[in-house]
Structure formats: structure tokens, C-alpha cells
Amino acid sequence: MALLPALLIIWIWWWGPTFRYQDSIPFSEVTTRWLATVVIVLLVVSWIGLATWRRVKKLEALKLDVELAVVDPVRQDLDFQKRYLNYWKSQFIRHLNGHTKAVYLRPWYFVLGANQSGKHSLLKNTVNPLDIAPSDNIVNEQNIALNIQCLLTDNAVLFVPNGDLLTQPANQADKPQLYHRLWGDLLNWIKTNRPRQPMNGIVLTVDTLSLLTNSKEQNSQLLADLQMRIEEIRMTFNSRLPLYIVLTKLDLLRGFDSMYQSLDVQQRNEVLGVSFNQKAKSNWKKELNHFWSQWVGQMNSALPEMMLQRAEGNQRSDLFSFVRQIEGLQHSVCTLIDALLINNEQHNICLRGVYLTSALQIGQIDDVFSQTASEQYHLPTAPLTTWPINDSHPYFTTQLFSQVLFSEPNIAAENHYWVKKTSDSPISHHCC
Structure with a gap:
């Protein structure tokens, strides 16, 4: 040349x-x-x-x-996250045949939860989401970890942040405020790319066993982190959002198998939980107590017949143990909700319901009250049993997404500032 x-x-x-x-x-x-x-x-x-x-x-x-x-040691992490989000958006628009308003064609939901809260298992075994933008397709010479995943289902778009973005631990000495800044950039990206209605709802997953067994300090820290992240979402998006609380890993409570092993497929697919009345903004506790009393009452009524059907003595004690743990779980759930809604005087967060699930049966089964009693009286703790390795079945999840979580995308309000800006513009006045 x-x-x-x-x-x-x-x-x-x-x-x-x-x-x-x-x-x-x-x-x-x-x-x-x-x-x-x-x-x-x-x-x-x-x-x-x-x-x-x-x-x-x-x-x-x-x-x-x-x-x-x-x-700025965090700059490359922020850049990688933004490149991933932009790449996902381009693939999403392409998936919807290049529609000019593709971002509004399907509702967007946050699926939040601390690490090991069961959110990924819940999604994988229930809605089988599609990853249309694998992060491996993005140049990543520094091998930077991605802390957000965008997934697509038939009914919705799911934004699933890593649990570290919620709890924001200070374990990166060389990258101070890494998770805080990644979280802030994520919220701003969503608000910029979907300004009219940034989100349609928040699905919060909470590990049932951890909620019962964590120390008071651990739960207080977790609740403070969750409350802060939800408040940041509300302030960034300037809109009223529905909140769905999903308690996962119900199968790790001793007696779950004995209580629900006889359910058929149709019964396993049903929803276990309560949806709150939107008009009764302050009566969630009354509705929750009613559901819980009814649920525990149904289990107690079924106990005599179930005891006769269970030939083994340990299964009978498992039934009693499960009911006792569920009764104790109610107080923990109320404490959780109170913490999440502590600054919700204007009802900007619309609590829609509490639901209990078991996406798959795996891990160690615990008896909360037996372990607590052993620690209190300095008795040897009973050995923990483990779920056998076999085929798992989703319990109370199949209809949850289609009939509850994704069934009311229009509850979320539009961005207050976007509405005000568009209504004050000369074009909007001319159109009116």
C-alpha cells in the first residue's frame, strides 16, 4: 500500500x-x-x-x-454494567422486531433479594426466563463481575440485581462504594431509558428459614438494607410501586414434607398467601392475621386425620413442629413489613401481598424451635436432616407469577416528574 x-x-x-x-x-x-x-x-x-x-x-x-x-477504581465496573444494559436493550428491541416503543410493550419488574434468598431458583423453576443478552458476548478484558441480570419472560421483563447491590457490603477495599454506585447507576439507567413508567412492581424474595434463625442484629441489618433500597427506588422513579413479598425455601422448615407430601399437581400449583386490598391501605396487618389464622386453623383441623395416616412417629412430630414454626413465622413477617413501610406515610409503596413458596427441595432441614430450646437450655442440638437427592416439585409458585405478580402491571403509577413535565410542555397544551 x-x-x-x-x-x-x-x-x-x-x-x-x-x-x-x-x-x-x-x-x-x-x-x-x-x-x-x-x-x-x-x-x-x-x-x-x-x-x-x-x-x-x-x-x-x-x-x-x-x-x-x-x-476512580470503580469506573470500569460502571462502564461494563452500562455496556451490558445497553446491549440488553438493543437485543430486547430486536427481539420485539424493532418496535419504536419496545421498552413499554412488556412490564418491567425488579426481583430483589439478598444473596441465597432463593430468587434465582424461584425464577428458574417457575417462569423459565430467557437470557437474550448473555454477558459473555460483551468485551470484558478485566474480567469484571456483572451484578445485574436482565431476563425476559412471556409476560414481563425482570431485572435481577445481585444480592450485594442490596446489602452493599464494604468488602472491596480497592473499590470503595462499588455496590452503592453500581446500584445508583442502575436506577438512573432505568429511569433514563423508561422515563414515563420506570418500573411496574417490586418482587422481594426473603429466605424463610433465615428470617427465623438469623440473630436479631442480622435481621435488623437486612431489614435496614432492604428498606433503604426500596426508598431509593421510590425516590429515583418518583412513582407509586406495588410490592410483593415472596417467602422462599418453605421446604427447609421441619415438617414441610409431612404436611404437603399428599398434594397433587393442581394443589401444588395453587397460590399460598394473601393479596391485600388496595383500598384498605392501613389494614394489611388485619388481613395478614386473618390469612394466618385461617391457614394455621386449616392445618390444625387436618392434623388428626394426618396423624392417623402417618405410621411413623417422627412424621407425627414433624407435623406438630411445622405448625408451631408457621405460627412463629407470623411475627417475623409482621416485623419485616413494618420495617419496609416505616417511611411510607404517603403510601408511595403499595404493599400488595405476602406469599409462601418452595421452588425446589434441597438443603438442610431445620427445626427452629428445637434448635432454639437446645441453645437456651444448653442441650445438645439435634442433627440436621437433608433433603434426599431426587426430583423436586415447585410448591405454590406456578400460578403465583401468572395470576398474581404479573397480573396487574398497571397498578404502578407513572413518574410524577415526567407527567408534570409533559403536561407543562407547549406541545401537550396544543394537543389538549
């Missing part, structure tokens, strides 16, 4: 004087040959200058990246 201008100049001076074009000899004059030579030289110099300028700009950009990485 570099020899081409030199060969062209040699040709002009060697064969130019005899070159004919349409009965004329364009390079017969020495002046013409010199002019053509100068033009070629100028083009070569311009090309070299442009290539050098681009190279210098690239080196300056690389140097700036290195300097910014020192000054």
Missing part, C-alpha cells in the same frame, strides 16, 4: 509523456506532471497525518483510562 504512491509518481514521469486519453496527452507538459506529483505527495502526507492523529488520540485515551482507573 505504501509503494502505490511511489509507483504512481514513477509512472507519471516515465510513461506520462506518452500516455494518451481521448486523443489528448494529459501529462505531456512538465508543469502538469509536477502538479500531479504535488497532489499525490499532499494526499500521502494528509493520510499519514490523519493516521498519526488517530494513533495519538488512541494512546491519549488509553493513558486517560489508566489515570481514571487510579483516580
